[in-house]
Structure formats: structure tokens, C-alpha cells
Amino acid sequence: MNAPNRYELYVLDDGEKPVEIIEDTKIPNAATIKIVKQDHTLGNMLRAQLLSMPQILFAGYKVPHPLHPHFIIKIQTDGTMTPQAVLEQACTKLIGTMSSLENKFKREFSFKDVEGTVGAGGATAATDDPYGGSGMGGTGGAWPGGRDYLDF
Amino acid sequence: MQGHDDLEPTVHIRELKKDKVNFVLKNVDLAFANSLRRVMMADIPTVAIDMVEIEINTTVLPDEFIAHRLGMVPLASSNCDEAIRNTRDCTCLAGCDSCSIMLVLNVACHDHHTMDVTSHHLDVVPPGTPGTWGDGEEQEHDAGEELSKRGERFGHPVGKDEPGTPPVLLCKIRKGQELKLRCVAKKGIAKEHAKWSPCSAVSFEYDPYNKLRHTTHWFESDERGEWPLSENAKEEEPPRDDEPFDFNAQPSQFYFEVETDGSLGPQEVVMKGLAELQTKLANLILGLKTQPELDILTGGEQQPNGNNADGWGAGGGGGGGWGAASGNGGGWGGSASPTRGGAATSAWGATSPHSSGGATSTWGGGANAGWGSPEQQSNGWNV
Numbered sequence A: 001m002n003a004p005n006r007y008e009l010y011v012l013d014d015g016e017k018p019v020e021i022i023e024d025t026k027i028p029n030a031a032t033i034k035i036v037k038q039d040h041t042l043g044n045m046l047r048a049q050l051l052s053m054p055q056i057l058f059a060g061y062k063v064p065h066p067l068h069p070h071f072i073i074k075i076q077t078d079g080t081m082t083p084q085a086v087l088e089q090a091c092t093k094l095i096g097t098m099s100s101l102e103n104k105f106k107r108e109f110s111f112k113d114v115e116g117t118v119g120a121g122g123a124t125a126a127t128d129d130p131y132g133g134s135g136m137g138g139t140g141g142a143w144p145g146g147r148d149y150l151d152f
Numbered sequence B: 001m002q003g004h005d006d007l008e009p010t011v012h013i014r015e016l017k018k019d020k021v022n023f024v025l026k027n028v029d030l031a032f033a034n035s036l037r038r039v040m041m042a043d044i045p046t047v048a049i050d051m052v053e054i055e056i057n058t059t060v061l062p063d064e065f066i067a068h069r070l071g072m073v074p075l076a077s078s079n080c081d082e083a084i085r086n087t088r089d090c091t092c093l094a095g096c097d098s099c100s101i102m103l104v105l106n107v108a109c110h111d112h113h114t115m116d117v118t119s120h121h122l123d124v125v126p127p128g129t130p131g132t133w134g135d136g137e138e139q140e141h142d143a144g145e146e147l148s149k150r151g152e153r154f155g156h157p158v159g160k161d162e163p164g165t166p167p168v169l170l171c172k173i174r175k176g177q178e179l180k181l182r183c184v185a186k187k188g189i190a191k192e193h194a195k196w197s198p199c200s201a202v203s204f205e206y207d208p209y210n211k212l213r214h215t216t217h218w219f220e221s222d223e224r225g226e227w228p229l230s231e232n233a234k235e236e237e238p239p240r241d242d243e244p245f246d247f248n249a250q251p252s253q254f255y256f257e258v259e260t261d262g263s264l265g266p267q268e269v270v271m272k273g274l275a276e277l278q279t280k281l282a283n284l285i286l287g288l289k290t291q292p293e294l295d296i297l298t299g300g301e302q303q304p305n306g307n308n309a310d311g312w313g314a315g316g317g318g319g320g321g322w323g324a325a326s327g328n329g330g331g332w333g334g335s336a337s338p339t340r341g342g343a344a345t346s347a348w349g350a351t352s353p354h355s356s357g358g359a360t361s362t363w364g365g366g367a368n369a370g371w372g373s374p375e376q377q378s379n380g381w382n383v
């Protein structure tokens, strides 16, 4: 009855900022970045990517409370880049990895015929070519080719 | 953490069936692979029955019991992104053809045999049928293109009209009993309710020999005898008996099997999963870039059109648009958070079972608690 709508876990409220940066006053080149309406899916992936980058001295994330739909990620750099610039770069690199993976998946899927039951029609008639053909083009395109983040 | 940065990620599909795909993902982090798993399970929209209006129920099951079962029936949801809106984003008041699908069920038993009421008895009311969404109320508001993006079977129970596919049993009735109801199916994701998950199971394995010691095998007398190897062990070198433990080693090869409930095909699930992850990252980049001009922002979803007309895709990391990042450090100070205090001081770190997998959240699902890697935590941070 009193529970908030479940979609508030992942939909920003009206006017809510998706990101909040809190500069660290005691540690040089460090910031804590609060990312709202996101969870471990994004947080852990970013943390791992950041740690693989040479500019990073520290990167860690936590979900402070399981009922609060945000996580915070703390970043300290070596000073060659600001924490948020390095976070942006981490996102870019991850998107690059994913779009290359997307292409590889597409290739692999095109090599594989669905074994058995292709023609069964019925409920999955529209999925015969779930990724090609009708309407799916939007997400199918390779990242570098023509699509950029503004399309999202 | 480093190690496979230099190598391109690769994927090999071992098996593709109508409702499942089995693949091996190589040269990515554990965190990356786990995020893919999580996003496929919990972030891909489908349609499922969300409201049920029961007119007659003289079966042995109470209304809510039946309503719950109806919610779990998988409905064909191909191209859900474009084919249906979220009701919360729709201009209608309580439901319309752009954001909802009406299904009806009307079954009565007239003979002396027990009769099964199944998902095959659910009929979709075709969009545009007058009176579906209230009397005479025209759906003048922007109807959108959703209807034209729908496949023929969109919203129909999976397996209906597909000979040989067993239906979902909802209830059994005997002579004189009747069930008559109307359902409204809506779009949603599994973070809201698991009925919207396109996946019935996602298996995720790495390091079949446990070389990394991310888990401990309890055994009576003989570890190898009591812990049979998984099939995936054939894909890797067995450890030599005298092999020393490499505590710097990182997993880089992941075995997935994505099984869907039929609402989406496995290919659509995997590709949508990757696309969804990119969307999350792209939105984060946007949020970071628009940070200095906080006042301009009006909610996350409208952002993409306003600022940042500069090409991001072209830069490929570092060039062009990125230059701004070093200059706007000043923007930070202004954004001190008033809301952060309470939560951030929780004692979370001390007791947390959260491992790097993050898989212990409600949505981690299944047996993955054991999969999280025992990476070190420092003072509550997953580092």
C-alpha cells in the first residue's frame, strides 16, 4: 500500500539528475560520483574497467543501501585526468568493447542456423529473424557506424 | 585486473536452439560478463499480464491465485522496445492500444470430465476493437507508431497455435464451474517483477577446475571424486598436480547458457542485453557531460536532444568532445549533494556479503551467490 512504485528503482524522477559529483576535499584528484537509478550492473563493470586504466590510483563502488536505488563510485586519479574525465573514458571504452562484441555476436548468430523448430511459426513467427528485418535496425547497428549516444 | 585488455573479446556460440543459446565469452572481465548476465535477466522489456478483472470465478482457486498465475504466462514480446509503450509514459489515462494489450478468457465446463484451463484459452482482443478501453472514449491522443511495429503474434501467449507446444496450466474445473475474466498486459522489466524476465534461466560458469579458488570444495575424502567436472572443463587445460596457485590470475573465459521463456528469442535477448548496457553507459556519459549546467537539465529522459550536439562517436576516446572534461572541473563544487548524508554512512561494508559479482542483489538470481569472486574489499568498497 505504502510502497513506492517499483519502477522508481530504475526511472529517474522528474528533474532528477542522473549523476552527482562530489569532489573530495581531502584527497587530491579524487571524487565521489553518485549515480542514480543504477545498480551493480553498471557499478561493478565501471569499477573493473577503471581499475584496468593506468591513470587510476583508486576505484571502488558501493550500493550504500539496498533500498536506495543508487550507487556511488569513488575515483582517485594520478592527476593527469580528472576523475569524471576518466570515468567518461571508461564508459567509452566499455561501449567500444560492447559494440565490437555485438558485431561478433551478430556474425556468430548468422553462422548458426537455429537447430530444429525454425519454421514452427506460431508465437515466434515474428522472431524468425529477431534481429534483422523489421524495426530491429535501431539497436542492431554497430556503434561506430552512424550511431552515437544521442540516439539513445 | 589487467591482463586481457590487449586481447579483443571473442565469442563462440556452441549451440543455438529456438529457446536457448549456449556460448563462450573470452577475454573480458568477470565484472563485464556478470553485467551481461544481469542485464539479460533483469533489464530487457517484455509484456506480461499486469491487471486481471475477474467476472466469474467458480473454480476451486481464489481470484488472486489465478491472477498471479496469469501474470506468469509468457507472452510473445518480440521488438518490445518499439512495439509498445510503458503506461507511465503514455498519454492515456488508464490504458490504450499503444501501451496495453487486452486478453480475455472465458471457459466453462459442461461435461463430467475434469477440464484444464490453460494459457491456450487466453485470446487477445485485437487492437482497435471498440469499447476495449472504456465506453466510447476515443483514443485521439497521439496513437504513435507502436501498432505498426508489432508482429502478428505480439502479446499472444507463447506456444498458442503451435502444435505440440504444451500450454501453461492455469486451473482445473469440473462440471458447472466457470472462469471468465479480462486481463491487461503491459510492458515492464524484471526489476519491477520477475514475470517480465525474458529468461527462464541463465547459467554462468567460469574456471571449471577451480584453479582460481573462487570457491571451496567441501569433501568427505576425495575432492576430485566427489566433485565431478562440468562439461565446460573440456574447454580448458586441467591444472598440473604440482601447479602452484597463481593468486594474480583473473578469469577470462565464461560459459553462458541463456534460456528464454519464449517471449523473446535467445538472439534478441543477447543483442538487446548488449544494447541495454550501452544505453546505460551512454546515459552516464550524458549525465557527466551535462554536469556543469545542472539547471538546464530537466529529467534524464529528455536530455539527449538539448546539449552536446558535438560528435561523440567520432572522438573514439580523447579527442574532440572530450577536451571539455579537463576544463570544467569548476563545475563540481557547485554540485555538492544535499541528499547523500544519511545513506552513505551505513555500516554496509562491515558485514556485506557482496562480492565483486554484485550477484547477491535481489536480481542476481539463481545460484550465483557462490559465483561472486572473493575479491578483497577495503572498508566497504568493492575495489
Ligand SMILES: [Zn+2]
Pocket (backbone or CB within 6 Å): B087, B090, B091, B092, B093, B094, B095, B096, B097, B098, B099, B100
Ligand atoms: Zn496508453
